Structures are given as C-alpha cells and as structure tokens.
Amino acid sequence: MAQVMLRKLVKNYDETPAVRGIDLDIADKEFVVLVGPSGCGKSTTLRMIAGLEDITGGDVLIGGEVVNDVPPKDRDIAMVFQNYALYPHMSVYENMSFGLRLKKVAKDEIARRVQNAAQILDISELLERKPKQLSGGQRQRVAMGRAIVRDPKVFLFDEPLSNLDAKLRVQMRTEIKKVHQKVRTTTVYVTHDQIEAMTLADRVVVMNGGNIEQVGTPNDLYHTPATKFVAGFIGSPAMNFVPCAIEEAAGALRVRLSKDIAFPVPQDRTQRYRALVGKSDLLFGLRPEHITEQRPHMEPNQHPFEVELEVTEPMGMETMVYFLVEGTELCGRVNPDAGAQDGKRMKLVADLGKMHLIDNASGRVL
Amino acid sequence: MSATAQAIGSAAPAQRASLKRSRRWALWWSYVFLVMFAIFFLMPPVYMLIMGLKTSHEIAAMTNPWWVFHPTLENFKALLTSKTYLTFFRNSAVISLAVVAITMLIAVPAAFSLGRMKFWGSTTLAAGVFLTYLIPDSLLFIPLFKIMAWVHETTGVALLNHWWALIIIYPTLTVPFCTWIMIGYFQSIPKELDEAALIDGAGYIQMLTKIFLPVALPGIIAATIFAFTVSWSEFLYPMAFTVSTDQLVLPVGIVTTLIKGDVYNWGQIMAACLMGAAPPLIIYAFLMDYYIAGLTAGATKG
Numbered sequence: 107m108a109q110v111m112l113r114k115l116v117k118n119y120d121e122t123p124a125v126r127g128i129d130l131d132i133a134d135k136e137f138v139v140l141v142g143p144s145g146c147g148k149s150t151t152l153r154m155i156a157g158l159e160d161i162t163g164g165d166v167l168i169g170g171e172v173v174n175d176v177p178p179k180d181r182d183i184a185m186v187f188q189n190y191a192l193y194p195h196m197s198v199y200e201n202m203s204f205g206l207r208l209k210k211v212a213k214d215e216i217a218r219r220v221q222n223a224a225q226i227l228d229i230s231e232l233l234e235r236k237p238k239q240l241s242g243g244q245r246q247r248v249a250m251g252r253a254i255v256r257d258p259k260v261f262l263f264d265e266p267l268s269n270l271d272a273k274l275r276v277q278m279r280t281e282i283k284k285v286h287q288k289v290r291t292t293t294v295y296v297t298h299d300q301i302e303a304m305t306l307a308d309r310v311v312v313m314n315g316g317n318i319e320q321v322g323t324p325n326d327l328y329h330t331p332a333t334k335f336v337a338g339f340i341g342s343p344a345m346n347f348v349p350c351a352i353e354e355a356a357g358a359l360r361v362r363l364s365k366d367i368a369f370p371v372p373q374d375r376t377q378r379y380r381a382l383v384g385k386s387d388l389l390f391g392l393r394p395e396h397i398t399e400q401r402p403h404m405e406p407n408q409h410p411f412e413v414e415l416e417v418t419e420p421m422g423m424e425t426m427v428y429f430l431v432e433g434t435e436l437c438g439r440v441n442p443d444a445g446a447q448d449g450k451r452m453k454l455v456a457d458l459g460k461m462h463l464i465d466n467a468s469g470r471v472l
Numbered sequence: 473m474s475a476t477a478q479a480i481g482s483a484a485p486a487q488r489a490s491l492k493r494s495r496r497w498a499l500w501w502s503y504v505f506l507v508m509f510a511i512f513f514l515m516p517p518v519y520m521l522i523m524g525l526k527t528s529h530e531i532a533a534m535t536n537p538w539w540v541f542h543p544t545l546e547n548f549k550a551l552l553t554s555k556t557y558l559t560f561f562r563n564s565a566v567i568s569l570a571v572v573a574i575t576m577l578i579a580v581p582a583a584f585s586l587g588r589m590k591f592w593g594s595t596t597l598a599a600g601v602f603l604t605y606l607i608p609d610s611l612l613f614i615p616l617f618k619i620m621a622w623v624h625e626t627t628g629v630a631l632l633n634h635w636w637a638l639i640i641i642y643p644t645l646t647v648p649f650c651t652w653i654m655i656g657y658f659q660s661i662p663k664e665l666d667e668a669a670l671i672d673g674a675g676y677i678q679m680l681t682k683i684f685l686p687v688a689l690p691g692i693i694a695a696t697i698f699a700f701t702v703s704w705s706e707f708l709y710p711m712a713f714t715v716s717t718d719q720l721v722l723p724v725g726i727v728t729t730l731i732k733g734d735v736y737n738w739g740q741i742m743a744a745c746l747m748g749a750a751p752p753l754i755i756y757a758f759l760m761d762y763y764i765a766g767l768t769a770g771a772t773k774g
Contacts, residue, residue: 157670158667158670177670178667179670179672183671185667185671187664187668189662189664191662191664191667191668193665193683193687194687195686195687195689205671208673208678209673252672
C-alpha cells in the first residue's frame with residue numbers, strides 16, 4: 107500500500123511562503139496531477155514528497171509513515187525530471203540499472219527488470235546507446251524506465267513533457283497513461299498544462315499561490331469549479347466572466363448582464379440564488395462551448411440573445427466568435443456553417459443550465 | 473519571365489559568387505595569420521633544436537644560426553649520460569607527479585563541496601580560494617622561506633634544500649586555481665543530476681565518484697594539465713629553496729650547472745631545454761581534445 111498524505115504542509119524560502127499548509131490524501135495506485143501557474147507551489151510540493159526540499163512545517167506520509175526526515179533514497183520513490191537528468195556517461199542500460207546496482211541487486215535480477223521496463227516503454231533497441239544519441243522523446247522514455255525498474259512505491263513526475271515539442275508531448279502523454287495502466291503505481295505528476303492534467307489524472311489538484319484551490323476528478327473541476335480561479339484555469343478557451351446582477355420580477359429570477367441581455371435563472375437554481383437578489387459584485391460565468399449559434403430545437407435552459415460580433419476565428423471543426431457585453435469580451439463556439447462574420451450581428455444561444463455565479467470579492471462559486 | 477524575376481535570377485548567383493569570394497579572402501587571411509603565429513611560436517623550439525645539434529665550436533664560430541653544417545648528437549648524449557641531468561629530470565618528474573596527485577586529492581573534493589553542496593559561507597570560501605591564487609609567488613617565497621626555517625627550528629625536520637619539500641610547497645600554487653576551475657565545472661552540471669542520483673540511492677561519495685568525476689572528466693583533465701605544467705616549469709621556489717646540485721629540478725638545474733661563471737654551454741643548454749620541454753608537450757598532445765573541452769565547457773551554462 108502506498109498512499110501519500112500531506113498534512114498541513116508548509117514551505118517557506120527565508121520569509122517567502124511557497125506552500126501554505128496544504129492537506130492532501132492520495133490513494134494507493136491513484137494518478138494525481140498537481141496543476142497551477144508558475145510559482146503556485148506545485149513543484150515545491152512534489153520536491154518535498156521526494157525529499158529534495160526541506161519541510162518548513164507539517165508532515166509528508168508515504169505508506170502511512172511520516173518521512174519528513176527520511177532521505178530521498180530511503181523513501182522508495184522514483185522521480186522523472188523535466189530535463190530527463192540522465193547520466194550522460196552511462197548507456198541506457200547503465201542509466202536504468204544505476205539505482206539497482208547501488209542497492210546491490212543481483213545481476214540477473216537487474217537484467218530482468220531492465221528488459222521488462224524496456225519492453226513496456228519500447229526501448230529495448232536502445233539499451234546500449236548513450237543519452238546523447240537519443241531524441242528527446244527517447245530520453246524521456248529512458249528517464250521513465252529508470253523510474254519503473256526500481257519498482258517504487260510512488261512515481262513522481264516533475265513537468266516531464268515540457269521539453270518536448272507539441273506533437274511528441276501528446277504522444278508521450280498517451281504513453282504515460284498506458285504505462286500507468288500497466289504498472290499501477292501511485293503517481294504524483296506536476297504540470298502547468300491543464301490539458302495534460304485533465305487527460306492524465308484520476309484526480310486533479312489545482313494549486314494557486316501556495317494553496318490548494320480544489321481537488322477533484324477532471325469532470326468535477328470542469329463542471330463544478332469551486333472558485334473563479336479553477337473555473338478560469340480549467341478549460342480552453344477559458345470561461346467567460348461578466349459582471350451581473352440577480353433580479354426578481356413576479357416571483358421569477360433573472361440574471362442581468364446588460365441593459366439588453368437578461369436570462370431567466372434555471373428552475374433548479376432559483377432557491378439557491380434567491381438570497382443573491384440585489385447583491386453587488388457578482389460575476390456570471392459561462393464556458394465558450396455553452397454559447398452556440400441558434401438551432402431549430404432549443405433545450406429547456408437555452409436562451410437566445412443577439413450581439414454584434416467583433417472577431418471570428420474559424421478553426422475548421424468550429425468557429426470561435428468574440429463579442430462585447432458591457433465592455434467585457436466574451437467568446438462563443440459556433441458551427442462553422444452558422445454564417446458568423448466579423449462585424450455582423452448574430453443570434454446566439456446561452457445554455458443557462460451550465461452557468462456559474464461567482465462572488466467576485468471572495469472568488470467563490472456560489 | 474517578368475523583370476523582377478529576371479533581376480532576382482541574376483542576382484542570386486552574383487550574391488553566391490560574392491559570398492564565395494569573401495569566404496576565400498577570409499580563409500586566405502586566416503592562413504596568413506596562422507602561419508605567422510606558427511612561425512612565431514615554433515621559432516624558439518626550432519632554434520633550440522638547431523643549436524642543440526651544433527658543436528660548441530660551430531656555435532662559437534657564429535655561422536648561420538638557422539643551419540647546422542656539422543650536425544652532432546653529442547650534446548644530447550652528454551646530457552643523457554650525465555648523472556646530474558638525469559637527477560634533475562627525476563626530481564622534476566617525481567615532484568610534478570606527486571603534486572598533481574596531491575592537488576587532485578585536495579581540489580576535487582574541495583571543488584565538489586564548494587560547488588555543489590550549498591552550505592553557510594560556501595560562496596565566500598570559494599571566492600577566498602581564488603583570491604589566494606592572485607597573490608604572486610614572488611611575494612610568497614620569503615614568508616614561505618621563514619616558515620620552512622621555523623619548521624626546522626621547532627620540529628627538527630629540514631625542509632630547505634630538499635627537493636621533496638617542493639611537493640609540499642607547489643600545491644599552494646596549484647590547488648587554488650585547480651579548485652576554482654573545477655568549481656566552475658561542477659556548477660555547470662545540472663542540479664537534477666545529483667537529485668536523480670540522490671533518489672537512486674547514491675551518497676555524496678558515490679555521487680562524486682560515479683556521476684561527477686566521469687561527467688566532469690574534461691575539467692579534471694584540464695586541471696591536471698595545469699597542475700603538471702605549473703610544477704614542471706616552476707622556477708622561483710626551487711631557486712629559492714634548493715641549493716645542492718642533487719636537489720635541483722630541471723629549470724633551475726639547467727641554468728645553474730650548464731652556465732659556469734661566464735661560460736655558457738649553449739649546445740647542452742639548448743638540448744637540455746628541448747628535452748625538458750618534451751614531457752608537458754607529450755601530455756598536451758594526448759589530452760588536447762579534453763583540455764579544450766574543459767576550457768570551454770564551463771563557459772556556458774548547459
């Protein structure tokens with residue numbers, strides 16, 4: 107069993123806080139991705155789990171034991187670094203077997219494990235080569251191989267795909283997922299790329315400013331973000347935010363975005379939003395994919411509105427349309443055949459069933 | 473074809489031709505300067521060789537200095553059969569090899585700890601190490617002389633006029649510089665490499681021997697060559713600290729034994745210098761590629 111638990115984990119560099127007392131439970135065999143912008147503390151957290159960074163406060167537990175003062179080599183972890191960190195003077199085989207040789211594992215056992223890992227990663231042909239004779243993707247595989255052969259309790263990945271080009275990154279992402287399906291080792295993966303986080307993770311941990319904003323499955327984060335930060339960070343293009351007000355007229359609630367645009371609040375949310383009538387500093391949040399062209403049959407919570415398009419961006423399978431509401435730019439995704447044109451007025455439809463209401467002051471989704 | 477296309481079509485070969493011409497000029501000038509440098513730097517050894525092959529009589533006759541009319545190996549033979557010259561050679565060789573060994577034993581771990589293991593005061597210490605190198609030996613030899621005399625008085629161990637004492641003295645010249653160039657070299661190795669080794673289960677000693685030494689080999693070889701050259705060619709310290717003929721090293725031995733009063737045995741002096749210059753030359757030739765890699769590798773952060 108190799109759960110990883112973080113208890114009130116704190117890291118300060120001199121007086122500057124990098125991680126501000128986070129709690130996190132990672133289950134055995136789970137693939138957890140820490141994601142957030144630069145400087146949010148995700149890499150620091152990973153390095154504290156690895157033992158490469160001293161812990162200022164709190165505890166790191168691996169397999170139920172506090173490992174705060176356990177050196178990295180005794181934590182039974184393996185780490186894959188952003189720049190691969192392969193030993194340049196050793197062959198691929200030597201690189202992968204280095205840890206086992208230090209542990210004085212029997213030679214045939216080492217050979218067996220290296221061959222096995224090489225097979226999983228499809229690098230059996232490369233075992234005699236030196237790192238400088240390998241491409242970026244191959245080096246990344248070797249770095250993963252070095253982690254796999256050790257059969258550790260926990261895999262740690264520190265932005266392993268950042269050095270690869272876009273195409274290879276997508277390919278290696280799938281590889282990593284496949285490897286995890288085969289090896290089923292508890293994995294903590296750090297990235298700043300939300301798409302990587304969404305595609306790889308069993309659960310995603312969104313970090314911001316040294317705190318955890320939200321922990322959840324990719325779908326949870328996408329559909330029910332807890333904060334404005336998560337709502338804006340997850341999803342591409344990002345969620346639209348417009349200042350709004352909740353109005354009540356004849357018992358029904360409306361969310362007003364501008365003088366001309368006001369949508370009825372869906373029935374199932376009326377109760378929740380009634381207390382917000384007249385409250386200032388509210389934001390209306392809706393993802394671009396929930397603003398579409400008008401179709402013949404509208405769903406119950408879809409409501410039409412008309413705007414003048416500022417810019418249209420044809421992407422082939424869809425067209426992104428940008429328009430202004432009370433000075434705020436919003437983005438929608440329409441069918442390429444819907445006739446969207448720069449500067450033309452267009453009837454669009456908002457799916458209110460997918461709307462979010464955010465308290466701008468606290469950043470909480472209400 | 474339109475006028476523009478025609479213009480472009482004719483301009484391209486002209487441009488290529490002009491590039492070719494300017495490249496030819498650049499090459500031509502490169503060769504001119506390279507030949508000049510080669511002549512300038514090869515003149516002394518060639519002159520030494522020519523003089524070494526001449527008899528004293530021919531040298532005294534002031535014939536064409538760049539030609540040997542009656543070549544002879546007498547000077548080389550005389551030196552190679554002379555016990556004194558071979559003693560100088562042996563002293564120099566033993567001292568240089570021992571100094572290289574001692575320097576590496578001190579400088580490699582020092583550079584590793586100063587360059588890689590961040591601890592309180594490590595940056596200041598590293599700067600301090602380099603500062604000691606900046607003090608010239610012409611300022612140091614008098615205090616060192618006093619220290620050696622003091623050691624003799626207090627412990628009874630006579631350091632003055634013993635060639636082996638130079639093995640203790642020379643590292644004061646070699647260790648700071650070698651440590652300094654290796655600090656730079658060790659620092660240029662990405663920190664993820666030691667972190668990967670730490671996670672793989674290596675201790676600091678294993679990290680040094682299994683990862684850092686092989687990766688930093690060009691830097692270490694560069695430092696080795698430096699230490700050897702400094703010890704082999706050092707003149708001031710042996711001049712100050714050794715007197716007896718059997719205690720001398722090559723650079724001092726040649727000028728003190730082959731110049732008697734105002735009699736210069738030019739043939740033998742030149743032959744001795746030429747043979748004395750051979751060991752560093754051979755080492756350079758073998759390790760040149762590593763040396764150049766070592767000098768340039770620390771320059772950019774890889």
